[in-house]
Amino acid sequence: MVRKCLLRLCFAVVILLSAGCSRLTGSGGPETSKTPETDTEAMSEGELPTIWLEPATTETNAQETEPEAGTEAGIEWEMTAVIASDIHYMAGDLTDGGSYFQYMVEHGDGKVVTYIKPITDAFLEEVVRRKPEVLILSGDLTLDGEKKSHQGLAEKLKGVKAAGIPVLVIPGNHDINNRRAAKYMGEERLPAEFTTPGEFLAIYKDFGYGDAISRDRTSLSYVYQLDEYNRFLMMDTCQYQPNAKVGGAILADTYDWIEAQLEAAWDEGMNIIPVGHHNLLDQSEIYVDDCTIEHGEQLADMLNDWSVPLFLSGHLHVQHAKRSEYGYGIWEVVTSSLATPACQYGILKFRDDESFGYHTQAVDVKRWVVEHNRKEKDLLEFDAFKEPFLRRVFYNQSYDELSKLKSLTEKQRQLMSEFYSDLNYHYYQGTTYGIRTAAHKDPAFKLWEEEGSVTQLGDYVRYIIEDAKWNYNYLETD
Secondary structure, rough: OHHHHHHHHHHHHHHOOOOOHHHHHHOOOOOOOOOOOOOOOHHHHHHHHOOOOOOOOOOOOHHHHOOOOOOOOOOOOOEEEEEEEOEEEHEEEEEEEHHHHHHHHHHHOOOOOOHHHHHHHHHHHHHHHHHEEEEEEEEEOOOOOEHHHHHHHHHHHHHHHHHHOOOEEEEEOOOOOOOOOOOEEEEEEOOOOOOOHHHHHHHHHHHOOOOOEEEOOOOOOEEEEEEEEEEEEEEEOEEEEEEOOOOOOOHHHHHHHHHHHHHHHHHHOOEEEEEEEOOOOOOOOOOOOHHEEOOOOOOOOHHHOOOOOOOEEEOOOHHHHOOOOOOOOOEEEEEOOOOOEEEEEEEEEEEEEEEEEEEEEOHHHHHHHHHOOOHHHHHHOOHHHHHHHHHHHHOOOHHHOOOOOOOOOHHHHHHHHHHHHHHHHHHHHOOOOHHHHHHHHHHHHHHEEEEEHHHHHHHHHHHHHHHHOOOOOOOEOO
């Protein structure tokens, strides 16, 4: 802690001498009350760190090998957080598994909604076995904000908390005031009861909100004190008044509250780890408007000014990481969707010297199936099921789009869709780096450049290959 304080003191001097010093003049004192106010009624209306990058591989899933635990010389403590995002949990009685539901799954965005209950159960049992210091769920907890789905997930989270592991949640763009909340019966999609901000707060009061040391009055943001050294700044980046929107934004009053929390953490010598659903940085150049927080550069500036090293997010459904372009730039790690193959989560090791390590781990669904004596073939062979499933969904996406181009032959349409399926599969896993050279040489890529360039998917294909810089399942700073 001595080293941390000295680093912060030196960095504070640098900031005060720079143009960014105005951001240190907070408008109010930090909130330190241990008993949060009840806002349910209101809610209803020095050196650059170095990076170690694990080499990509096309032979095996990179997340299957976990780095050895332990602390290096000079590090007094190391903590572990498990991070899951975009669970998209769906209550079982909201579908009968009929034709409309199956079409939604097969022609959607790759979420294994059919088996989301066993995936979630297997994941939560793994968390209990791992015994991390905290479990972070960074939004899109439900498929489309169905109240029954929120209630069902909250019931499952009780087992993790009962095991002595704090659970911290924030909403995602699907979770609140979502008029797309639905149930699927036979050939029909019918309205389901959606969830208001106040109901969200009440449902998850035992998972962060009830134990918060500070709560924002204008959003569902809060601060959770993990131990004597660490705080999590859980930021509500969603727009849901009056209805849910896809893109993220932060209200002006919430910015004031965030800066007050950053100042308080600095003054008290705390590590602070911010978490949001939407992306802080432009993690995807194709989907900037829907994925990056509106005017997110303001938040990035604020976090950089307070020397915050790491931001955790989700929303993109793609495993990714990026660093801001500042001299003391913050790293953002995007954890892919638990509901989308490889159905993985993140394991974060954070330390007293503000270094951190991150890697992913796929949920061991087969172990859960065997332990619970389930008989479904797809679950018993889940590792063999999940990759072809996602590839099939991506093939359908491409084929449906390319069917609009009358200049293509059926053979060309199939070749381009197979290429797109493979490329997008690796992009979601964070492993495109390993196939980039082969993709450039594939004749189907030339077809995408010549014939598919008029479609949005054509831009997406080019971007995926350009973005393949490393295996995004691993990140280590010192």
